[in-house]
Amino acid sequence: MSSFPCDKIRNFGIIAHIDHGKSTLADRLLELTGTISKNSSENKQVLDKLKVERERGITVKAQTASMLMDHSDTTYLLNLIDTPGHVDFAWEVLRSLTACQGALLLVDASQGVQAQTLSVYHAAKERGVKIIPVVNKIDLPAADPERIIAQMSATLDIDPSEVIRISAKTGIGISNVLQAIIDRVPPPTAQRDQKLKGLLFDSSYDRYRGVISLFSLQDGQIKKGDKIISCHTKKRYDVMEVGVMNPEETPVGTLYAGQVGYVACNMKQSSEAHIGDTFYRMGEPVEPMGGFKQSKAMVYAGVFPVDSNDFPKLEESIERLTLTDRSVSVQRESSAALGQGCRLGFLGTLHMDVFRQRLEDEYDANVIITSPSVPYEIxxxxxxxxxxxxxxxxxxxxxxxxxxxxxxxxxxxxxxxxxxxxxxxxxxxxxxxxxxxxxxxxxxxxxxxxxxxxxxxxxxxxxxxxxxxxxxxxxxxxxxxxxxxxxxSDLYKMMLQLNGKPIDALAMVVHKSNVQKIGRIWTKKLKEVIPRQLFEVAIQATIGSKVQSRETISAIRKDVTAGLYGGHYERKLKHLERQKESKKKMKKVGNIQLPQEAFYDILRTKQGD
Incomplete structure (x- = not known):
């Protein structure tokens, strides 16, 4: 690593709208630089390491890969950061851009500029990142590169002559992309002879080594045995291992200024890894960097174990998973209907759904997630x-x-x-x-x-x-x-009640214009999933003391006169009256248990369905 000074280093990311070919381009770059072998059957989304990413065909976690490329008798170190494309994971993109000096802006030759294209483009420009415009999928029958380039020029103020045309799937033009990275992306402005200053921009968790931190070295150098201190927590750590992602973890002797790599420093608690924190060598304090603007949760939902005895395991799983996804906020919560659980804050509904799937895939958790809500200001x-x-x-x-x-x-x-x-x-x-x-x-x-x-x-x-x-x-x-x-806004809290008893897990906030419509939808949903009882069940959607909608589940009726033959009719009437009185009493004291299957059925669909 010592043979790569800053002028031989290029740190760049790939940014684009979802499904414009970022991960496929990353595969081709890794192949062309010899980082991975050229085996098309295996090299499909190499940097999409999570099961959920491969199943859904989307990137949800920014991944780093270091590559070596020979150019004009010089070997360059290229640090690639593949970023997500969906709006819910924009914070991943912003964090990744802080470790980059350049970015490939990828646009589909058939779809053109999309909403997220505009968003990530402006985010990169604000951070002074050099943009390299690339038009992908030019081999498709529906591709119209000329029109898309004109569109990029008009919308993003990009010089048409700077746009590179490629097909990441077939490999057309990939060598031009690597050439542009070396020629156009500026090298990092870092100094080896200065004090160590490392920016923590991502982290993961290893059960044997603890927290693994991704560092962008702004100045100085770091090696195994160094004692480093966090500017945020003031805690001291012993560096156990340093290395680069190639694309898997590859230990090296030392990381130098301008380089990007991982550091294992015996950090045990996930709460100690603060994204945007600055680290320095013990005895050589430095001025902390600006860090990141903390992500703000846009959607909240309660997460509960199906079996209440599994809560400690679920809480530990959430703590581990939030280390790799620091944009999730966590708070304990209890529900009369669902027991002990956690209230989590997400950046969007896809983010919430991906987090749930990762809990199930990676930690074998069986959970119920309540209907999503947003934060209100009172x-x-x-x-x-x-x-x-x-x-x-x-x-x-x-x-x-x-x-x-x-x-x-x-x-x-x-x-x-x-x-x-x-x-x-x-x-x-x-x-x-x-x-x-x-x-x-x-x-x-x-x-x-x-x-x-x-x-x-x-x-x-x-x-x-x-x-x-x-x-x-x-x-x-x-x-x-x-x-x-x-x-x-005119907003109200709507409660769903069974025989006058509220179900706290199904509480929701609704706008005045949708009160009756949503009330009717939810009472009908409950009627479909609640099993019939020996007594009548009233399902009500209420705002305060006012009932907005009601459905009734009729009682299961037993023929109590079936065994009576002959005799006066008053004999049968006496049995019927006794049954009637018993049902009244059961309705007063009967406890309706909303089965877990009912919560699955209800919460599987969203509020507006």
Whole structure:
């Protein structure tokens, strides 16, 4: 590693909209540099190491790989960081970009510029990262590289002559990409002879070695045996191993300034690994770097074990998993219906679903996840502000200390073919969208597209909005959003009750305009899954003391007069009256257990279905 000074190092990432070919391009780069053998049957998404990534065909975790390339009698060290493309994992992208000086902006030659393309492009520009524009999939029958390059030039202000045309699948143009990385990406501005300054930008967990930290060395050098200190926690650690990802962990003697690699330093607690922390050598303190803006959870959900005895195991699994996904917030929670569990904060509903699948795949957990909710801001008298992420804690309508209720808003961006623009505007309006604006891309083209922007309540986005977006646009629309603060809104807490007893796990916050509609949907859902009892069961959706919707499950009736033959009719009437009185008593004292299967059935579908 000592033979690679900064002028021979290139740190770069790959950024793009989801499914534009990032992982496939990473495979070809690894092949061409000899990092992995050229075996097309095995080299499919090499850096997508998680089971969930391979099953879904998406990248959810940024991965690092170091490559060596010979060019003009010089060997270069290329550090590649493959990043996710979905909006829910934007924080992974932002963290990765801090360790890069350049980025390949990948655009599909048939789909063109998408919503997430704009988002990651501007994020990279803000951080001073050199952009190398690349048009991928030029071998497809539907590819139109000329139109897409003109679109990139108009939308992203990119020089058409700088765009590289490739097919990551077939390998066309990949050597040009490597040439551009060496020629266009600036080397890191780091100094070996300065004090050690290492930026922790990612981490993972190994059951034998503890926390494995990914470092970007801003200055100095680090080797096994060094004693390093965290600027954030002031804790001291002994470096046990340093190395690079090639693409698997490969130990090396020393890491030098400008290089990217992993450090195992006997860090046992996951809470000690603070993303964005700066490390220095003991006795040589340095000024900490700016770090990262902490990710803010956009969606919250309760996670409970199916068997309540499994809670300690589940809590440990969540703690381990959050080490590799530091954007998840964790808080203990208990429910009368589901027992002990955790309330987790996610960056979006796909993020939530991927986290659930990783719990099941990697830790063999069997869990129930409650319906997603968003964080609300409650303004009380005396200008006291409280943030509520659990619908159970949302104030009742008769709470007169509440001055105002605010809900989180997002600025949504939708890019869609012109013929679907009307459907998209109707969809946004039906989900309480405001400030709807649009403009056209590709003016003069036969395949004109529009970019639509709007302010949307986050609670509308996390239900079934994305599914409807794809359905109404035949899959052609792309969607991206960013936080836009809080706005006053007419919101109420809706409780579902069985014979007057509330089910806390199914509490929800609804807008005034949707109260009766959502109440009817959920009471019907409960009626379908709750087994009949020996007494009548009333299912009610209530706001405060007012019932918004009701369904009734009739009692199972036994023919108590079946064994009576002959005699006066009053004899039968006496038995029927006795049955009637017994059912009244059972209704008062009967305890309705909502079975776990019912929670599975109810929570499998989203609020707006």
């Amino acid at each position: 303004l009380y008298r005396g200008n006291k502000i409280k943030h509520v992420s659990n619908p159970v804690d949302f104030p009742d309508p008769h709470d007169h200390t509440v001055i105002e209720v605010r809900e989180p808003m997002v600025k949504a961006t939708i890019i869609v073919p012109d013929e679907y623009l009307g459907d998209m505007m109707d969809l946004v309006s039906s989900h309480r969208g405001s400030d709807i604006e649009h403009k056209y891309l590709d003016t003069g083209s036969t395949a004109a597209r529009a970019i639509l922007t709007s302010m949307l309540p986050l609670s509308e986005v996390v239900t079934d909005f994305f599914d409807k977006l794809k359905q109404r646009s035949s899959g052609f629309a792309s969607f991206d959003y960013e936080d836009a603060g809080y706005m006053q």
